[in-house]
Amino acid sequence: MANMDLKKTPMPTQEPLVRARNFSEVALGYTEEMALSEAERCLNCKNMPCVSGCPVNIHIPEFIAKVKEGDFEAAYQIIARSSSLPAVCGRVCPQESQCEAKCIRGIKGEPVGIGRLERFVADWHNEHFSGEVKKAEPNGHKVAVVGSGPAGLACAGDLAKRGYSVTVFEAFHAVGGVLIYGIPEFRLPKSIVAKEVETLKALGVEVQTNFVIGKTLDISELFEMGYEAIFIGSGAGLPRFMGIEGETLKGVYSANEFLTRNNLMKSYKNDSETPIMHAKKVAVIGGGNVAMDAARTALRLGAEKVYIVYRRSLDELPARREEVEHAMEEGVEFRLLTNPTKILGYRNPDDRRDPKNGFVTGMECIKMELGEPDASGRRSPTQIEGSQEILPVDEVIMAIGTSPNPLITSATAELETNRRGCIVADSKGQTSMEGVFAGGDAVTGAATVILAMGAGKTAAEAIDEYIKSK
């Protein structure tokens, strides 16, 4: 019996004011009853519009049909055919602009909670499945994957399933890329990433941590070592700053640094060897998912006041809607149409060696207004003269975007890049070098986990064709 409720089955969450002070996961996940009820909202449309909204083309109505039957393992197997990281995507995909945006139920009422169902199915599998993962018959070919983020892991997983011997090279000491250094524990528990990585290892994927390609090894050396093709998924890791006065003051972080200290190095834990500032008043600059993550992390570290400072309005906020809502519920204050112009620091005029010197004391901001839409269709913000004000903060986190890391491209002259430093690759991931493929943020600039995964999958297919045609 179809469930004709106009609203999604609500997702149970931790209470906002409780969760704003802990690092445990915010959304608690559906129970079996909730999943069954939400699955009944799917009309199993013949033309499957939702699938066309998914960057990796998961057979959505098919897996939801299995959920309706209560056969959760079968549902998982359907998702796993298309996605290497279901438990991750169910949590971090911007479903509202992808699969759920195309859902017929969304025309009148809310779309089917596809992301929530995906998460339920993946978690159910991780909890209940105890069988052996089936390794593919080895085909005798070796492929190297650079970077263990979503693009690299998706590519490695798909190649391993086709029988390739795959080695993933990771610069950090731990595997997962942005999934472990960037996205916080309360949104994506690291145990879930670890579990997904274990599944890939069971498929035969080998991981080498502490290898910086472009430094420890070059692309040419990987070929000499017998790898027949290389996939580069090195991400967009280089943080941007605004170029305003005061950005080298103590208490100014890039979101990358702030989040890496917390997520990868666990500096929020009392026994961590890695320090982090526990600020009282924090301003986070930017309006994307990373900005929301940083703001909510700052709250959990004990800040009394956290501001999101964003130069456009609420409608233009690029973050996933759920993250914005969660941040607001938790008490993050949004200073919209506001842009920083200067960061102010402490300076003791009588004592040059005062250890307090150089710590942030505030941030000067200016009000903005939105003008006419520009060539990109976005209304560009302009400053309102004379509207400066000082926001009293002791920490500023810059979450205004990242650029691709140049370590590999600067060590590999043959690898063509564009003006923004992104690796040039065609729609299949083929770069300017024979046998070298690339995908994810290294090619597109900062984007989403699922787009990177999609690029990794596409490249895996292209690599398979390339090696077979040799």
Next chain:
Amino acid sequence: MFKILRKKVLSPAVTLMDIDAPFVAKKAEAGQFIILRVNDDGERIPLTISDFDREKGTVTIIFQIIGSSTAQLGALEEGEYISDFVGPLGRATETEGRKKVAVVGGGVGCAIALPVAKKLSQQGTEVHSIIGFRNKELVILEDEFKAVSKKTVLMTDDGSAGQQGLVTAALKALIDSGEEYDEVIAIGPLVMMKFVVATTRPYGIKTTVSMNPVMIDGTGMCGGCRLTVGGKMKFACVDGPDFDGFLVDFDEAMERNNMYHDFEHHKYEETCHLLHKEVQ
């Protein structure tokens, strides 16, 4: 896991270790650094490479015990392992075409200055080394410097070894005596490098300094190691660690380096306490 093949205590506060890391050894050049983690909960510590042996596959690090993590590292023995060791990171020191160079090392910074002096000497550059320490007890690598330098001047703050005074005094004396250097390379505490630059600036001698700010990844990702060089923001890990000393904002770098002073002090006390307990 990376094995400690050799450990040698150089002075009460400074220890040398050879680490089994063949991939790093194969690529390492003077001036580059590595990042290590002592154990699975460890902090990522950047250390400049002191030496390397491509055939044996070893990388030598020399470190001063200044905090919790270096204390834990110092407590390990030959045959034991550290969790992570990654590199070589950063750019190598440029040495090409120099005829005569003064290498100035201060304290444990001498451990990083030595491979630079060695490389210069191997390529036929005349090297004058000026090495400074607080006192005789802390002197390290004097013989190694002598082996690769035409002149070696040892300075101590209290005069208990070599001459009494600062490295800048010795450098100025050499310049004033008519030595013509293509370049001065200074590696040591920030305040020392700042004053080396103040010494060479009036003479207009190109001066290169090696910066070692706080960092996490060492690949350009965190931006924690940013410095102002010639009015522009630079990341020490990928743009450096060597920079034109005349352009570096040392006061800002010194301020940034004490950001976590309280935390580090607290952690160090804790670790010392734990290590002390283990010994008992």
